[in-house]
Amino acid sequence: MKKTYFLLIFTLLLFSCDGLEYSGETKYVFEGRLSDRNGQPLEDILVSVHVSKNGSPGAIGLPGDSGDYDLISYVRSDSNGHYRMVFPKPTNQDNITLGINTDTEDARPDQNLSSIYVTNIQNTDLEDYIVDFGERRLYSISDTTTLTVTFTNASFSLEAVPLGLINNAIEVYNASTHQLYPANYDDDTITSTFQVARNQSLILRYSISGAFGTIEEIPITIGNEPLNQTINL
Numbered sequence: 001m002k003k004t005y006f007l008l009i010f011t012l013l014l015f016s017c018d019g020l021e022y023s024g025e026t027k028y029v030f031e032g033r034l035s036d037r038n039g040q041p042l043e044d045i046l047v048s049v050h051v052s053k054n055g056s057p058g059a060i061g062l063p064g065d066s067g068d069y070d071l072i073s074y075v076r077s078d079s080n081g082h083y084r085m086v087f088p089k090p091t092n093q094d095n096i097t098l099g100i101n102t103d104t105e106d107a108r109p110d111q112n113l114s115s116i117y118v119t120n121i122q123n124t125d126l127e128d129y130i131v132d133f134g135e136r137r138l139y140s141i142s143d144t145t146t147l148t149v150t151f152t153n154a155s156f157s158l159e160a161v162p163l164g165l166i167n168n169a170i171e172v173y174n175a176s177t178h179q180l181y182p183a184n185y186d187d188d189t190i191t192s193t194f195q196v197a198r199n200q201s202l203i204l205r206y207s208i209s210g211a212f213g214t215i216e217e218i219p220i221t222i223g224n225e226p227l228n229q230t231i232n233l
Contacts, residue, residue: 019053019054019068019092020051020052020053020068020069020070020090020092020093021090021091021092022072022088022089022090022091023088023089023090023091024088026088026089026129027086027087027088027089027129028086028087028088028089028126028129028130028131029084029085029086029129029130029131030047030049030073030083030084030085030087030098030130030131030133031082031083031084031085031130031131031132031133032047032082032083032132032133032134032135032136033077033080033081033082033083033134033135033136034047034077034081034083034100034101034135034136034137034138035081035135035136035137035138036137036138036139036140037137037138037139037143037165037197037200039135039137041077041079041080041081041082042077042081042113042138043076043077043078043079043080043081044076044077044110045076045077045081045083045100045101045109045110045113045138046074046075046076046099046101046102046104046107046108046109046110047074047075047076047077047083047085047098047099047100047101048071048073048074048075048098048099048102048104048107049071049072049073049074049085049087049096049097049098049099050062050063050069050070050071050072050096050097050098050099051069051070051072051090051093051095051096051097052065052068052069052070052093052094052095052097053067053068053092053093053094053095054067054068054094062097062117062119062170063097063099063102063103071104071105071106072087072088072090073085073086073087074104074106074107081135089123089129090123093123095119095120095121095122096121096122097117097118097119097120097121098117098118098119098121098133098173099115099116099117100115100116100117100118100136100138101113101114101115101116101138102115102116102117111141112140112141112142113138113139113140113141114138114139114140114141114144114165114166114167114168114169114195114197115138115167115168115169116136116138116169116170116171117168117169117170117171118133118136118171118173119170119171119172119173119179120172120173120174120175121173121174125173125174137165139165139167139197141167143197143198144167144195144196144197144198145195145196145197145198145222145223145224145225145226145227146193146194146195146196146226146227147162147193147194147196147220147222147226147227147229148191148192148193148194148226148227148228148229149183149191149192149193149194149204149229149230149231150189150190150191150228150229150230150231151183151189151190151191151206151230151231151232151233152188152189152230152231152232152233153188153232153233154188154189154190154233157208158183158190158206158207158208158233159180159181159182159183159206159207160180160181160183160192160204160205160206160207161178161179161180161181161194161204161205161206162178162194162196162202162203162204162205162220163178163202163203163204163205164196164197164200164201164202164203164222165196165197165200165202166178166194166195166196166197166202167194167195167196168195178205180205180206180207181194196222197222198222198223198224199222199223199224200221200222201219201220201221201222202219202220202222203217203218203219203220204217204218204219204220204229205217206231208233218231
């Protein structure tokens with residue numbers, strides 16, 4: 001009876017009930033460090049790993065994007081801001097996502113700090129089964145303002161994202177861009193509003209014909225007050 005019980009537990013580790021499968025021999029290691037915007041370590045911050053497949057068209061593998069989804073591991077950062085997770089290698093996934101201070105089914109993030117998703121992680125990206133995400137910086141939500149960007153003469157598809165300290169940032173792993181956020185359309189005017197950290201310089205990157213179009217960049221200086229930026233296309 002005991003032997004049968006342990007065989008059942010081992011089988012559940014290899015095969016998720018929603019169709020995702022995992023290796024019983026190979027483990028992945030995700031590690032990194034979290035700090036505030038001044039480089040001081042952040043302790044007790046929730047970090048999680050999400051695995052997904054069979055997502056809706058255009059899905060980037062975030063929780064809620066996929067029909068088959070697992071929260072495979074989570075941990076909290078130590079007193080030095082470091083985190084480390086060891087979990088079975090997914091074998092049939094479309095995407096792996098790292099959530100930094102993001103919500104899970106079992107634990108809540110720190111509502112006073114910004115959050116980051118690092119998505120589009122593939123098995124081919126891992127060297128010796130380890131990913132070191134380096135240092136990621138979070139900022140206090142109380143230290144926030146808004147950046148509203150209005151594009152005029154925008155009679156075509158346009159997506160934009162600021163590269164800087166942004167709440168709910170979506171970073172595409174091993175790529176030079178964040179995920180391009182779809183903007184709001186109103187005739188030939190497109191407006192997007194982002195929650196950003198005060199007193200920083202960032203880059204606004206936008207695509208004038210969708211995510212795979214020509215990429216343009218402009219520098220923007222954020223102060224203490226909400227900023228409205230108009231770009232004539």
